[in-house]
Amino acid sequence: MASLKDLRSRIASVKSTRKITSAMKMVAASKLRRAQDAAEAARPYAERMGTMLGRLATAVGSNEGAPKLLAGTGKDDVHLLVVFTADRGLCGGFNASIVKATRLKAKALQAEGKTVKLICVGRKGADALKREFGDNIVARYTGIEGKKGIDFSSATEVADKVLALYDEGEFDVCTIFYNKFVSAISQVATAQQLIPFTGEEADEQEEATGSSAVYEYEPSEEAILADLLPRNVGVQIFGAMLESSASEHGARMSAMDNATRNAGDMIDRLSIQYNRSRQAQITNELIEIISGAEAL
Amino acid sequence: MTDTTVLELVSPSALLKSEPVEMVVVPGTDGNFGVLPKHAPMISTIRPGVIDIYAGGKVSERIFVAGGVAEVNPERCTILAEEAVPVSDLKADEAQARLEEAQAALKSAETAHDKANAERALDIARAQIQALSN
Numbered sequence: 405m406a407s408l409k410d411l412r413s414r415i416a417s418v419k420s421t422r423k424i425t426s427a428m429k430m431v432a433a434s435k436l437r438r439a440q441d442a443a444e445a446a447r448p449y450a451e452r453m454g455t456m457l458g459r460l461a462t463a464v465g466s467n468e469g470a471p472k473l474l475a476g477t478g479k480d481d482v483h484l485l486v487v488f489t490a491d492r493g494l495c496g497g498f499n500a501s502i503v504k505a506t507r508l509k510a511k512a513l514q515a516e517g518k519t520v521k522l523i524c525v526g527r528k529g530a531d532a533l534k535r536e537f538g539d540n541i542v543a544r545y546t547g548i549e550g551k552k553g554i555d556f557s558s559a560t561e562v563a564d565k566v567l568a569l570y571d572e573g574e575f576d577v578c579t580i581f582y583n584k585f586v587s588a589i590s591q592v593a594t595a596q597q598l599i600p601f602t603g604e605e606a607d608e609q610e611e612a613t614g615s616s617a618v619y620e621y622e623p624s625e626e627a628i629l630a631d632l633l634p635r636n637v638g639v640q641i642f643g644a645m646l647e648s649s650a651s652e653h654g655a656r657m658s659a660m661d662n663a664t665r666n667a668g669d670m671i672d673r674l675s676i677q678y679n680r681s682r683q684a685q686i687t688n689e690l691i692e693i694i695s696g697a698e699a700l
Numbered sequence: 701m702t703d704t705t706v707l708e709l710v711s712p713s714a715l716l717k718s719e720p721v722e723m724v725v726v727p728g729t730d731g732n733f734g735v736l737p738k739h740a741p742m743i744s745t746i747r748p749g750v751i752d753i754y755a756g757g758k759v760s761e762r763i764f765v766a767g768g769v770a771e772v773n774p775e776r777c778t779i780l781a782e783e784a785v786p787v788s789d790l791k792a793d794e795a796q797a798r799l800e801e802a803q804a805a806l807k808s809a810e811t812a813h814d815k816a817n818a819e820r821a822l823d824i825a826r827a828q829i830q831a832l833s834n
Contacts, residue, residue, distance in 0.1 A: 445714040452710060452778055456743065456771055556712045556782075568813050620742035622730050631745050632769060635782075642712055 422667035429660035436653035476600035489529030496659035559642035583651035591651035748827035799825035
């Protein structure tokens, strides 16, 4: 049985761990609020971009000269998966769930005889996928989230890379994997096709509002679309980054909340054990003294 | 004149402005265009330049945008801007530094992609300087 001294130091160490986890929880909670605000603030832009693109896509879609980003390359041999994870761990199943979703998809694609390429945003994803798909990772980005949250320029950086690869014909279909923020305790690993552009959401919205106005385009539908589509890639990536960051903080907050609670339970249990063995020791000593006195 | 159109200025990170205005002048790629209430629906790309917001027949606010898209319909004018700063917040020396940086980037650009990016940065910097000079 552990000695009293051992128990004391054990209790002390669990207590300091609890302090750390509860501090991390509070930090995550405040970051979550900020990340959530940022994600909400970014939504109007993405929504308006979506409606505008949907409208344009329906106008141009049938034409022959539709941009490659809309029409696709006509093949579906090489898939690019962009994976958004966190740079740091200690956030429950956050990184694991997204990595798992990616791995499943990549395996399925490879089984169909397709080539898979990966771009990892966030250190954890790259680390986890390095072993199996090390040769397929074409780029990785870390340190996306700075002191002031996520900057649009970091999304542009990733988008530029994706677009450059697409221009060089390095892939045919691009899908992004990120954790969608549902609530502080729930995040859903989501896959979303980025290239070629799919405008389903916008179309539905269009029908709902029933706006049938004929738009004039300046300079021309094609030119605007050619300008808008690459931009949309950046916006989608930015959105994914924001969602992912809000999810990360949410996941970390609940993970740390659990850890804090568990540490509390452990301290209670250890304290009981400590008190009991202390009492046992005192009783023992008393018996020794009494029997010693009786023997005289 | 009480007729107004709603101007919405949205950047990727926030909804910057959503308010009724009498008129806005937007720097379209094919030339500036003014948007009054009941404007015919149109979509246009924007070049780097200044959005002028009019109130009471005078310019009440000037906002620099680094490019984007504008969607106009009879009730509103939505501008999706990549970067939007009030002209009063622009600094001449910063714009100058940006210009030099862009020129350097253009010189060292190797791929067509880099070059296109640098050229765009150059256009933005030039437009900023121009916005400051008048």
